[in-house]
Every structure is written in C-alpha cells, then in structure tokens.
Amino acid sequence: MAHIVIMGAGIGGMPAAYELREMLPPEHRITVVNTTDYFQFVPSNPWVAVGWRDRDAVTLPIAPYLARKKIGFIPKAVTAIDATASQLTLVDGETLAYDYLVIATGPKLAFDEVPGAGPVKSGGGGFTHSICHVDHAQAFFADYEKFLQNPGPIVIGAMPGASCFGPAYEFAMVVDTDLRRRKLRHKVPMTFVTSEPYIGHLGLGGVGDSKSMLESELRGRDMKWITNAKTTRVEEGKMFVTQLDDHGNTLKEHEVGFKLSMMLPAFKGVDAVAAVPNLCNPRGMVLIDEFQRSKAYRNIYSAGVCVAIPPVEVTPVPTGTPKTGYMIESMMTAICHNILDDLAGKPAVAKGTWNAVCLADMGDTGAAFVALPQIPPRNVNWFKKGKWVHLAKVAYEKYFMRKLKKGTSEPIYEKYIMGLLGINRLNK
C-alpha cells in the first residue's frame, strides 16, 4: 500500500486528487494538505474585485467533497519537506510521511521585489492591490466602492518578472466595463503598465494576432499603456516606472499617478518547497523532467504554477511563461499515469501536452487564445475575440466548480469536446 500526499488543493491539486482516486486501487491512501480549509477558483477573482461575484460563489469547503471520495484532507500549511526521509512537517509541528509527494502549491507572490507594492497582509507595502487571492480581490472591492464615490486615475498591469499577463488585461477590461456601466468611465483615466515588450506578448511571444487585437482593444477603451515597464517602486498614489527600449537601455522615466491600482506580481516558489536542497531553481520553482518528476527526488512530482518553465524568449524587462488551467490539468494527468506505472514497477511514459488554452473575460466580450505547443513555431496559434468568450468563461467557472463538487477530474464530455478541438491532456 502506498501513501500519496498532494500538497496544495488549488486548480491543479484538487483534480489530481480525484483523478488519482479514480485510477488507483482502493488500498492506496491519498491525502491532500492545504493551507486553507477552502478551495478558491482563482480565475474568478477579477469578478470578485468589482463585486460581480461574491466569495461564496467562487470558493467551496474542501473536506466534505474529498471525504465523499475517500480522500484524506489536512487543512494545514506544510512548513518543511524532508525529501530524503519522505516526510512533511505541518504548521503545528505534526509530521506526515509519504511514499509519493505531488507538489501543487501554486506561487508565492513576490510583492517584496517592488518596494511599496502589494497588500500589507501578504508582505507588501500596501500601495497597490492584487487579485491573485480571493482575500485580495475582496480588499480591492472594498477600496473600489470608496473610489466610486470620488473617482480618479487607475493603473493596472504586471510587475517585472510577472508571468501571468492574461488576468491583468482581463481585469483592466472588466474594470473599464464596470465603470462604463456606472457612467463613471469619463472620470477615470486608465493606464496599463506592463513588463511585456509589447502589448499582447502575454509571456508567450504573442499568440496569433494578440498584439494588434489587444492594442486595438486598449485604444478602443481609451486606455494608455507603457510596455517594457520596469516598475521600481510605489508610493501612495505614485508608481515609478523605468521604461526600457528593445536593447534594455532606459527610454524614459515615468511617475504615474493613481488613485487605485492593481498590479500582478512576479511569482516565486513557496518557502517550504524552495528550501528543499536541489529541488528547485533559484526562484524556488520545482525542477522537473518531461514526466513531471523531480530531477533530484524520484518520489516527488510537481505541476502547476510552482514548476520551473524557462521563459519563451529573453525580454528587456524579465517576463515569465504563463501556466494556465488546462495546461496545469494536463500536467496532473501525466503525474497520475506515471505514479500508477511506478507502483506497477513500469517506467514513466506519460507526458502532459502543456497546451496553453486561455479564456479572458472583458466584461461584455472576451478574448480566447490557444497556443499548441507553447513555444513558437506552433501547430495551433490563434487569438479570437467575441461575446462567446465572455459566456464561455462564465461556463468555465460553473463547470469547474461543479466538477469539483461531483468529484471528477475530466468528465467524458470534456475529453470529447477538447478532443474535437485537437486539445488533449497527454502527448500520444
């Protein structure tokens, strides 16, 4: 009998627990360990931040759903991993032994890399908001409600080293739509400040016509932008940005004034993971082989935002490669197959497709992209805009939450529909 421990119950960890339970004989034990006792659907945080969703609609208690599938759950943070002894230490000092460990801890939000940025409760300076966590989105909404009484300039974007650009664009468009609905948009100058070398780069070197389509969208919505933006510090109501040229030389110094700001931070690995000798790269992201297995420890696998992926290309201001929901689930499916094979004494063969599929809401419309594979040149490379994307994103939220409540990882209709689009979880 083996004990498989999944560290992190997020977009990757929860489906992985269900999928492993479906695949493994019942004598094998599965335990999920997570910092909080609830799951949050991170992609809906932009809606929470403008009050289009409340917290209950995008979170659910983990324990009852895992219990129904006979999966153990411990709602505590892991503070240390002894990878040699295959044992975790939890926040209360308790220990937990494992035969296989699946690390799915998502990111540590590196607010401290830009002085003044990020929520105080998450180690930041308090002058910009975040939407990476549902608590952050709620804090934005609290300030947004006050802001609506006396509006002013807004700055939205992504910090140097960020990898998650889609949600920054999405949030800028959602805020724009919300302000227009409230007939307040004319009182709010908006600036999009991004470390990307050009609008629509998305950490992917662009996808299809993303550059011209997103530029046109920002222009159509009266938003100014600063690209190659190295944000160096934030003070109350002021963002200091050094804009670089294509060679990395200073082009212009900006002091951008704002009344409200949301900037996505760079990501690092969480402390307990980053501290394990030889497990991670210098930013604490887990180094894995093509089978999602740690390069240093044969019984550790990892998937999701916490794995190390090299940037698609070098950019004047550092940018990272995004890890999107479907890509993360494809990594998890590969892990489940490889653990099953390892238990049977067979070599690992399953490789996730890592297809980048993303739906970004724009309030009244939306933009979708598919990049297969992630690094150009690609077999599938499209970026499309339309109201159908807004509807698809709403459906994605409902569908994912329902999937977690039902306890299935990849229902047969998902497999069929994605298959029709040529999008599969595993490389054949």
Ligand SMILES: Cc1cc2nc3c(=O)[nH]c(=O)nc-3n(C[C@H](O)[C@H](O)[C@H](O)COP(=O)(O)OP(=O)(O)OC[C@H]3O[C@@H](n4cnc5c(N)ncnc54)[C@H](O)[C@@H]3O)c2cc1C
């Ligand atoms: C605002 C935003 C919007 C996004 N929107 C989309 C989208 O629309 N579509 C899309 O495809 N992708 C989207 N993404 C990208 C990606 O899908 C999400 O970031 C996703 O949540 C990542 O999944 P994950 O499982 O890697 O990490 P997470 O979902 O963040 O889960 C990590 C879990 O690990 C737990 N954890 C962390 N440290 C520990 C510890 N020490 N011990 C125990 N547990 C721990 C955390 O509590 C958390 O529950 C978005 C990202 C952001 C930030």
